[in-house]
Amino acid sequence: MDRTGSETHVMPYRTLVRVWLVLLGLTGALVAAGTTLHPSLSVWAMLVITPVKAGLIFYYFMHLKYEKPLLTGLVFVTLGLLVLVIGLLFSDLFYR
Amino acid sequence: MSSYLDTGGRGGIAGWIFSTDHKRIGILYLATMTGLFFVAVVIGVLMRVEQLVLDPPLFAPQVYNAFFTVHGVIMIFMFVLPGLGAVFGNFFLPIMIGARDVSFPRLNLMSWYAFVAGTVIVFVSLFTGDGAPDTGWTFYVPFSVRTGTNVTLGLTGVFMLGFSSILTGLNFITTIHRLRAPGMTWHRMPLFAWSLYGTAWVQLLATPIVGITLLLVIAERVFGIGVFDPAKGGDPILYQHLFWTYSHPAVYIMILPAMGAITEILPTFAHRTVFGYKAIAYSSMAIAFLGSLVWGHHMFTSGMSEQANLLFSLFTFLVAVPSAIKVFNWTSTLYKGSIEVRPPMLYALTFVFLFAIGGLTGLMQGALAVNVHLHDTYFIVGHFHYVMFGGTGVAFFAALLYWFPKMFGRTYNERVANLAWAPIFVGFNLLYFGMLVLGYMGMPRRYFTHLPQYHTGHVIASVGSFILAAGLVLFFANLVVALLRGKRAESNPWGGVTLEWRIGSPPPAENFDVIPEIQGRPYRFNPEVSE
Ligand code: HEM
Numbered sequence: 001m002d003r004t005g006s007e008t009h010v011m012p013y014r015t016l017v018r019v020w021l022v023l024l025g026l027t028g029a030l031v032a033a034g035t036t037l038h039p040s041l042s043v044w045a046m047l048v049i050t051p052v053k054a055g056l057i058f059y060y061f062m063h064l065k066y067e068k069p070l071l072t073g074l075v076f077v078t079l080g081l082l083v084l085v086i087g088l089l090f091s092d093l094f095y096r
Numbered sequence: 097m098s099s100y101l102d103t104g105g106r107g108g109i110a111g112w113i114f115s116t117d118h119k120r121i122g123i124l125y126l127a128t129m130t131g132l133f134f135v136a137v138v139i140g141v142l143m144r145v146e147q148l149v150l151d152p153p154l155f156a157p158q159v160y161n162a163f164f165t166v167h168g169v170i171m172i173f174m175f176v177l178p179g180l181g182a183v184f185g186n187f188f189l190p191i192m193i194g195a196r197d198v199s200f201p202r203l204n205l206m207s208w209y210a211f212v213a214g215t216v217i218v219f220v221s222l223f224t225g226d227g228a229p230d231t232g233w234t235f236y237v238p239f240s241v242r243t244g245t246n247v248t249l250g251l252t253g254v255f256m257l258g259f260s261s262i263l264t265g266l267n268f269i270t271t272i273h274r275l276r277a278p279g280m281t282w283h284r285m286p287l288f289a290w291s292l293y294g295t296a297w298v299q300l301l302a303t304p305i306v307g308i309t310l311l312l313v314i315a316e317r318v319f320g321i322g323v324f325d326p327a328k329g330g331d332p333i334l335y336q337h338l339f340w341t342y343s344h345p346a347v348y349i350m351i352l353p354a355m356g357a358i359t360e361i362l363p364t365f366a367h368r369t370v371f372g373y374k375a376i377a378y379s380s381m382a383i384a385f386l387g388s389l390v391w392g393h394h395m396f397t398s399g400m401s402e403q404a405n406l407l408f409s410l411f412t413f414l415v416a417v418p419s420a421i422k423v424f425n426w427t428s429t430l431y432k433g434s435i436e437v438r439p440p441m442l443y444a445l446t447f448v449f450l451f452a453i454g455g456l457t458g459l460m461q462g463a464l465a466v467n468v469h470l471h472d473t474y475f476i477v478g479h480f481h482y483v484m485f486g487g488t489g490v491a492f493f494a495a496l497l498y499w500f501p502k503m504f505g506r507t508y509n510e511r512v513a514n515l516a517w518a519p520i521f522v523g524f525n526l527l528y529f530g531m532l533v534l535g536y537m538g539m540p541r542r543y544f545t546h547l548p549q550y551h552t553g554h555v556i557a558s559v560g561s562f563i564l565a566a567g568l569v570l571f572f573a574n575l576v577v578a579l580l581r582g583k584r585a586e587s588n589p590w591g592g593v594t595l596e597w598r599i600g601s602p603p604p605a606e607n608f609d610v611i612p613e614i615q616g617r618p619y620r621f622n623p624e625v626s627e
Binding site: 078082085088089091092 | 385389401402403404407
């Protein structure tokens with residue numbers, strides 16, 4: 001397959017709708033975590049769920065699926081690092 | 097082919113403000129930004145006069161507050177942020193990668209309109225409503241929510257300026273991905289293009305954050321919702337996080353293209369290939385990434401958690417590594433080169449020197465304990481003038497001297513350019529090293545007056561500012577004279593090897609008759625040996 005991105009890719013509607021439903025579910029989970037859990041726990045829930053949502057959007061809606069592995073890797077490594085850093089910033093919640 | 101200065105369809109002013117030629121848009125930015133720069137320089141000098149005349153003060157305290165706000169807003173949002181990218185990036189990026197224009201020429205023109213609209217709105221905010229904004233360029237809440245001055249309009253203007261920046265970033269990313277000439281692989285791209293690429297990503301990803309944040313402040317002022325105001329249950333520290341999440345990466349938007357331009361100038365005047373091409377290219381990307389994680393170092397004294405302070409301090413020291421990589425690569429580029437100190441080189445070397453002082457004082461502030469002492473003093477003001485003015489500003493001058501013959505097809509008087517360097521350098525260091533010392537002694541920033549023990553320092557700094565301003569006038573006067581009466585420039589006056597030196601001066605309307613085929617790496621001053 002030509003990976004230069006000059007052609008248009010057709011993502012089946014069925015996939016898009018499924019991903020969308022998953023995103024809706026995750027949003028629901030986020031809201032639930034925010035309202036029911038203790039603040040120090042809900043931070044962790046958000047740190048897990050939000051990057052998953054971002055990852056899904058990158059991969060399916062922003063067509064990362066069709067990019068070279070190098071670029072896909074780069075984006076996810078960056079996302080992972082960002083989550084790690086923000087997680088570290090909140091790590092004192094354990095003993096604050 | 098006729099040059100871009102002759103053609104353009106329409107004549108006169110319309111031929112400029114309706115032109116989608118990337119070169120003309122670059123010149124439009126150059127003209128507007130230089131004008132604005134001088135307005136802000138005048139305000140800067142007036143602030144220095146205020147510190148000389150104490151009793152009674154020359155300007156009322158409220159006027160001083162408006163002065164540093166307007167000076168800061170103009171210098172940051174209208175001069176260094178568009179900076180070298182808007183002027184030399186627009187003009188030279190397509191040429192350097194062998195393209196006829198940017199990917200979206202009309203969007204490019206629109207970004208200039210957004211810039212002008214934002215500027216006009218900010219200036220209107222100065223003279224309407226209940227007085228000019230007095231918050232400082234940082235618009236910190238809760239003050240910015242409560243002050244009666246015309247902050248809402250001012251913020252709207254800055255919001256527009258952000259748009260301009262996003263559009264430019266978008267354009268550059270697309271241009272670099274899609275329009276490189278055949279054979280121009282990533283590792284054959286000139287390093288100025290690499291630096292614009294790193295910058296463009298920051299512009300695209302970080303600017304929306306500040307846009308939304310400023311909108312929230314506007315909403316808070318207009319509708320009274322309580323996002324940031326603690327009296328309404330809001331969180332002022334949240335504002336600082338959101339503001340610096342953008343504004344710290346923004347300092348890399350300012351400095352990266354400057355570093356890129358310096359990387360073009362040094363090899364040309366050392367007549368040898370750049371040392372560590374890949375290290376320089378990747379350090380730009382590393383700076384763009386790491387620089388996005390250090391915003392908290394503006395907030396060490398704000399009361400956020402110790403843990404966060406520690407981490408932000410650590411990252412601050414880490415981001416010094418890629419910056420230092422660049423400085424070492426520049427000095428290694430000079431090593432055993434055949435160095436010719438003509439005006440662009442003189443200013444480029446000055447950049448390296450002043451930027452090093454700026455960077456090292458930055459590390460001092462990055463240490464948590466020292467920061468408590470230095471926060472909100474003149475030390476900070478001295479530090480950021482060293483990086484933004486000594487860094488980006490002087491690099492802007494160097495780039496202007498380097499590319500002026502290409503852009504306008506005229507040569508300037510090199511002796512006068514060298515002559516102007518002396519007052520700029522001496523005045524600069526008197527003024528800003530003076531500020532570093534004053535700050536270390538405890539002089540707080542944003543005060544319209546000072547205690548007697550600081551007076552000597554203030555006199556030295558003010559004298560420095562007068563010398564500096566005189567140098568700046570001489571520098572630009574020389575270029576204006578060159579524009580009107582300069583001799584015709586050759587197409588390659590400095591012996592540069594990147595693509596822009598292979599086309600005429602000034603460049604033809606569409607840059608290239610035939611899109612060039614790129615054979616090897618850039619910076620091959622001696623193709624037989626260095627490939
Ligand atoms: C001749 C040139 C200049 C002079 C005389 C000058 C002088 C000053 C002075 C006196 C202050 C206020 C210090 C205080 O009371 O806190 C100031 C603040 C500032 N300057 Fe400059 N400056 C000059 C050029 C520049 C340049 C080129 C830049 C940016 C590229 C710049 C950016 C700023 C910023 C961001 C502030 C802070 C404003 C605030 O506190 O909100 N200045 N400058």
